[in-house]
Amino acid sequence: MASKPKSFRLRGTPTSQQREREYDRERDQRPGRQWYKTYRWQCERAEFLALPENQFCRRCEQAGLLNAGHLTMHGDMQSNPRRMHLVVDHIKRHHGNERLFWDWSNWQPLCPDHHDIVKQAEERAASPHR
Template identity: 50%
Template sequence: MSQDPRPWRRLYKTAAWKRLAAAQKAAEPLCRTCLSLGRANDGSLTGSGERQGNPRRRYLVADHIIPHRGDAKLFHDPGNLQTLCPDHHDRDKQIEETRGYSERRGEDGWPIDPRHPANR
């Protein structure tokens, strides 16, 4: 048996998180990345704007903008949440895991991840 590399996953099972995620999706019912590309995706489209053919991927994710890595304060900060479709959520996570930092940018266009080379 190997140890869970992400012991904070239990945070996602709490009532506090479920409330927070529901409030985020109610306040922002469309994928933020799709919207920035000019598409209104309420979970019924893929990341490239086609109709989502897989019913198991028709949903939206409440995503942490700055990776929390178990930091309870970042985890529970409503200002650190955005709504994403599964495609954009997976894509961002893959980039982050490969590079070791997130490419996400704030409204000023500057990378928000403290681990991004521009912030070191």
Template identity: 35%
Template sequence: MPSKAPRVCGYCGLTHMTGEQCRLVAARDRATKARFDRKRPNARQRGYTRQWEKESKAFLEDYPMCIRCGEPAALVDHKIPHRGDQRLFWDRTNWQPLCHHCHNSAKQSEERRASKEVEP
């Protein structure tokens, strides 16, 4: 049984259950992401090469647990986004082990908020 009443979508005007995304909003969000991804350099162009794979694997062997939740870490994250700065990219003191969930949710939200604060 739903815990909240259905809501009226501000985009399409139809009623949706709470937590259910409107298909038109979902399509709009996918299109926005696709436009962004077309402009973004691929992983290799951003510096995530074979050497990075080797170094990050070694780092995860030394630090196998996510520093946020304690689950097994799946990837190495840059504490401060490097934005192409190779010195910052390879600085091991800027690396942290994260699980996929922590990296893809909380960490990404924090980076989006920080980038909005910097913009004029």
């Protein structure tokens, strides 16, 4: 059986793991990112997702699909166990505004696909500086 050839990387260029770590470091410097690591966020997030009206992805529901995080946005079984959950999404970006960050009326449950793919693409398209 043939083995996969090693990928080519110029000497001195960062590996994918190094690039990911650097991206995470930069992202964690953005306003409001520290709140996601607090005990308060973990508790409020869990409490929000435990409510009966927040058991399914809002965007999947609009498409007629009941997805509690175990499906992709297309209705197939989620193959990655690390993505089998719902995400609490901020409907309106908080940009470090603490009041907007903690406002439950600004939260919605989304599956990882809708949060990480669709919602992020919409935000990038709406951003004037990108």
